[in-house]
Amino acid sequence: MYQYHFNGSLHEAQGRAADMKLKEPRSLPQVTTAVTLFADIVGYTQHCESLDPEEAFLLLADFYRRTSQATTLHDAAIVDHFGDEVLAVWKGKAPLAVQAFRALRCGFAILVEMERWNAWRAKSNLPAVKAGIGIHAGPVLLGRPYADECHQPSVFGDTVNIASRLERQTRRLGTDIVISEELYRLVAQVAGDTALLDYFPSALSVTLSGRARPLAVRPAIFHPWSMKESA
Template structure:
């Protein structure tokens, strides 16, 4: 990674001619950057896959894997496609240079390399990288990893697409009365710990937390990244959430603080997932009847002895080895048709269940 305080960058120099390689490396080092060298494209690819660099400065015309082929490999590599590349060439024709720019090269320097131009091109390229890294970090801070990856891969556009997914709602039981009896600082600390645990369980099963309101959260499984059985993933996450909430609650009680109990509702079916809002302020979410059912199921946990409830669409994704209990049809407010409600029956009293694929 680049040392921001010293203003230095780690540069990989790829050049098959030893004299050119040594002279160019010296020029780059005099600019204050760290340089490592590779004699051809294959050697460069091996280095790039084993270490982190801020910039690649490479020749186009090389034996074996040439500059164009190396760029093609980089752009097809999930972890290297954003790495900035400056190409150098003594080739008279511009076709190779144009092809490199089309493949994503940041800039071009003609051999013999002019030192003043070299400094300017490296500085501007590293500055663009810094701004891109800063923007990417902001996206990752305020969006989940999957949403950030979706933005990087497809870009931002308002609207959505219809997908098969699973929606989860979860909240803390009795949170309102808890707020009335606890100091605000203690509530913030509790919520931060609670969300750390819930996020770990949800993200661990491929889910995306797309909404947080107070003590409640909404998560989606199967969008933006598809899952073979999103309902199964959601229930595995829910079981882990209940288990971790119980362990957290025991620690709370030892400290003389309120116990923590959660309710989780899970529903599967068609949703429209995408970005809603405006060009200046948007969020990744999903809409559809599946969302409403999941919210109703979460609320219904308050009336049952079960912490996790789910619908028939989710039940259809589970194997026969899952200890499922059918609670029967329920007429939820605002729904025209009854919803078949299911829960997991764990007779040994545990909150986790290992259902191997």
């Protein structure tokens, strides 16, 4: 017969059990408008097949560091990480069109940084790393999913999901950045120099995974990093 020996008082046991419970949200999320950008390493799983765990970790850490330089430079309000994905969010008092312009410039800056990284990797006889980027704007829920203050606020909702799906479309459309038509129109309101928008001349109607209605999107027609001043 198995016996369970417990050391400690019932009060201590109850305290430990309470600590193990999932913390409830501190408050309901706040509805706001924002611009969301998703970037990830294309073929990260394939990269990992030929890497030791330490090497896979260093690859991811380097990707985080390099994308962080771009998101910081372009004033992203929130930066979150999910595996090999980076989520950057622009929100605040500035008009949404201004936030959209910053996000698009950030997307180009990430690709420029990827080119620099790949130049270094080529000298070290390492394979190139490619990033895919999707950007969308719209309403989001902003809040902390856990009660403790150590977790930064994050965003949730359809706008976030669409940006993630747009990033996945870069594989199907053979490009580096895919933006929504909504984002394109926002940027057009404030972009005095149309060089960035010239990379997105045509709108396509696509049905994103998990969505019933098609969405108008604009893929970049060639590598934006060929024009470094765009970043």
